[in-house]
Amino acid sequence: MFETARYEWERRFRGTVVIAVGMTILTGFFVWYFSVLDTESLQRMATSLPPAMLEAFGIETIATIEGFLAVEVYNFLWVLGLGLYFAYTAGGLIAGDIERNRMDLLASFPVSRSRLLFDKYGSLLPPIVVFNVAVGLVVYGSVAAIGESIDPIHLLLVHALSIPYLLACAAIGTVFTVLLDRADTAKRGAVGLVFALFLLDSVTANAERLGWVGNLSPTQYYDPSEILVDGTYALTDSGVLLTITVVLLLSSQTIFKRRDI
């Protein structure tokens, strides 16, 4: 079992480490930067921003370390950066093999197409865990190092609850990758859609009558600012994300089983 997942994860290992190191350095820098910031004026500037922008960047407060990290690390790096990264990577899972003639060999293996697909998707799980653990630890350590403190439970939650969100983004990429034969098109399609949904969610957040549009976006169901600053979260949101993931994966499976390669 999981031979393909293991093989794919081994191939991803180096890239995962590089990205994890990059993100921890960036995170460490943000934390250090906060320690030298004039937070009062930053807060005044932040509250003068238009509401849509506040929503897009998840700005609740920027004068505390929690608020600052929620914006810089979790809304930018996690929701947008990693969301797009996993949509993009998943977009290449199958289409890349088809485009580069690798699928012929894979399809000759004595394994079902479903297992091939789920194994490949599964190879994205270790990077999700690695990124969360690495950055979580660095945040906790560096915050302590600058003499601030952060609620470890909130920190744990903001990372744990990001996993369903990232899985959903990867599932969006998976649908694209089984539908299209060209890896580039599939990756761009997935990235474009996740980004468009992120924008829709931000723009419509303050428009009462269009609020439902934002409900289509996975970003609606993971709000790092609320978790980190207020410690509030809804497990039903994670449930929605996991449901989206399962539905998208089952759809991908059906498409992939039926299509010609």
Add this chain to the structure above:
Amino acid sequence: MDAIEVTELTKEYGSVRAVDSLSFTVSEGEIFGYLGPNGAGKTTTIRALLGLLTPTSGTARVLGADVREEAALIEAKRHIGYLPATLGFDEAVTGRRVLDYHASLKGDYRRDELLETFTPPLDRPIREYSTGNTRMLGIIQTFMHDPDLVIMDEPTAGLDPLKQEEFNEFIRAERRRGTTIFFSSHVLSEVRRVCDRVGILRAGRLVGLEEIGALLDRGGKRVHVVPSDGDSLGVADLDGAVDVTTVGEEIQFTYTGEYNTLLDELAGHDVRDIEISEPALEDVFMHYYGTEHETNPPTETADV
């Protein structure tokens, strides 16, 4: 049980029929050559046999499993080796890692033995591989799980002549082990050296299915002769010389008669240059299956 049993197999892409109601069988222990020009539908057939494509109508069985039934086909694939025409390996991993991955899914009973004949640099990443090395890695993965049926799409493309001969010898040894081999080619000379039987595909239809001996007898040889000035050959009168044409000084014809008769005839003349080669596939079709000569490819000079 036949190793491969194709029944009225048809695959359409929109309005294009890639293969058109093919029916043939390949017996156990046989080497079957699947011959046809590029674009005839060879790869489409092979991909349908492996379940990569769903037939529009008709079906095929490999080792008894219907290609439309995934579970049965997966079971059969444990005993099938496949060498695709274009080999796609992950560029960044080493050949050894690729084989380990294949082994984890298919099994590995013969890798060491195969590595004595085929010698790709296993510890280098695939991106550094030459075409020949990639081919050899492909051949190893095809046979490493000791399959009962091997399906190969243009297997010797990219191998140098020496390796090609080794490969042919290897294939003959495989037959002695009882392996059934199905391979496609567009080069008659390649097929004739190892096959027991051939199927000839043209524009998606099977136009011939016969023992290799019969095909070769009927296919004959392509002869080009340049006689010395003023000498005219009586080859047109020879029994078995067909399609005689003169291009400049050179006389060209296809010869299907007794070789000695031809040599006797030529011996009586002053021959300045001569070439006797395999006929182009298209010529075989034209003469022996009565099909229209739609395209006019250059005569294939096979290395006999």
